[in-house]
Amino acid sequence: MMVLIFSVGCIVLYTGQGKFHSSTLDTLNYVVKQAHITSESLQNVSDYLAAAKTIGVNSVTLAPDVQSNIDKIDRKINSSATTLSYQTKKNSKDIKDALDSVGLALIIVAAVILFLAFLGFLFSVFGLQCLVYFLVILGWILVAGTFILCGIFLLLHNVVADTCVSMDEWVKNPTAHTALDDILPCVDNATAQETLKQTKTVTNQLVSVVDRIIINVVNRNFPPQAGIVYYNQSGPLLPVLCNPFNSDLTNRQCVAGEVDFSNATEVWKNYICQPSSSGICKTPGRLTPTLHNQMASAVNVSYALYRYGPFLVNLQDCTFVRDTFTDISRDHCPGLQRHSKWIYIGLFMVSAAVMLSLIFWVIYARERRHRVYTKNLMD
The missing domain is CATH 1.20.140 (Butyryl-CoA Dehydrogenase, subunit A; domain 3)
Known part of the structure; x- marks a missing residue:
């Protein structure tokens, strides 16, 4: 036993x-x-x-x-x-x-x-x-x-x-x-809140920078003038990038005619011209390859920061x-x-x-x- x-x-x-x-x-x-x-x-x-x-x-x-x-x-x-x-x-x-x-x-x-x-x-x-x-x-x-x-x-x-x-x-x-x-x-809650606010601010400003360039440079039709960026841009107007935030960093809905982070770079590829050695467009188009790459980099970083928003919200609580x-x-x-x-x-x-x-x-x-x-x- x-x-x-x-x-x-x-x-x-x-x-x-x-x-x-x-x-x-x-x-x-x-x-x-x-x-x-x-x-x-x-x-x-x-x-x-x-x-x-x-x-x-x-x-x-x-x-x-x-x-x-x-x-x-x-x-x-x-x-x-x-x-x-x-x-x-x-x-x-x-x-x-x-x-x-x-x-x-x-x-x-x-x-x-x-x-x-x-x-x-x-x-x-x-x-x-x-x-x-x-x-x-x-x-x-x-x-x-x-x-x-x-x-x-x-x-x-x-x-x-x-x-x-x-x-x-x-x-x-x-x-x-x-x-x-x-x-x-x-x-730390304060760090999470500050990080979330900063990611929204950076996303908002990067999109604003891209849209200002699109409105004030890319989509402008004017002859060469002093102080104005000109590279013989022509053709259909480039759609602006949708900003997911208002100026006060509250959420914003996209409107018709805007492209969002997920498809912006692909859509903009249709507007690239063939540039000369001096950077002037030889064919119709609104973007040079260099300018498209710069805008694509801004979109990628903005999208990445935007996607981390829910994660940062989860850190707060x-x-x-x-x-x-x-x-x-x-x-x-x-x-x-x-x-x-x-x-x-x-x-x-x-x-x-x-x-x-x-x-x-x-x-x-x-x-x-x-x-x-x-x-x-x-x-």
Whole structure:
């Protein structure tokens, strides 16, 4: 019976420890992945903002104050991205190290218990009472340690359950600066808001620069004059680029005759002329290849910044952390709670089996000694 309990306990302990370790690593890897995606997206926004500073359409660039603001927000973005990535990786590494240590400790404990049970059985069979008593002393120490480990894992099981409950509560009522920040910290709200505003401002200004060039240069029909850009532009008028924002940065709907980010460069290719060596159009067209490339660069950067708008909105209210915690609670928490429970149940079964074995060894050794003593008297 004791052998059966011990065997089942070891199986439950070994299986639970392995699955708990695997489940925890999967959860940590998922958290690190989410943090990496967010950090990488922030870095991409920073790169596109930096690229916007170098954009020039027909020598027209962003306003100096906008370029200065880009430098300021870039520093904040890089700091937030670095902090998010570093803190998440550090917390993940600390938890993994602790898991490895606990896993090694459980394996050592199980191996020692198994070896001790084998020796105790042999010594009790051969009637080596002194060695049996010595093993009993060691066994009780080991049983006490195993029960302590059992209690620790019971506490760990409760901590996992409480953390999962806390995640659910945080998802429903997000709170700044909680213990959950140690798992996956939110990006600074002020930085997220400022970054969102700056991306809208840059997008709005880049589109305005392109549209001013289209209206004031590309679509103008005039003979060569001093101070006026002329390259023999002619033919159908070039459609202007749709600005997704009004001057106050509120959302704006495109109107008829405008092209949006998704097809602007392709549509404008139909208006490219064949230029001479001096840059003057030899064939009908509104754009030279050089001017088209400059406008295409402005469109690409504007579109990239515009697409990151929803991501930056999610950073403001920490939606990416909320989504991560929701996924963990739904997909990972059940396994973590189940497998941590297996560990302390396995430890309890092993501890109980060893404790009963210790009692059996003492009884069996005494009984054997009593038989030998009685036999000697009868002889």
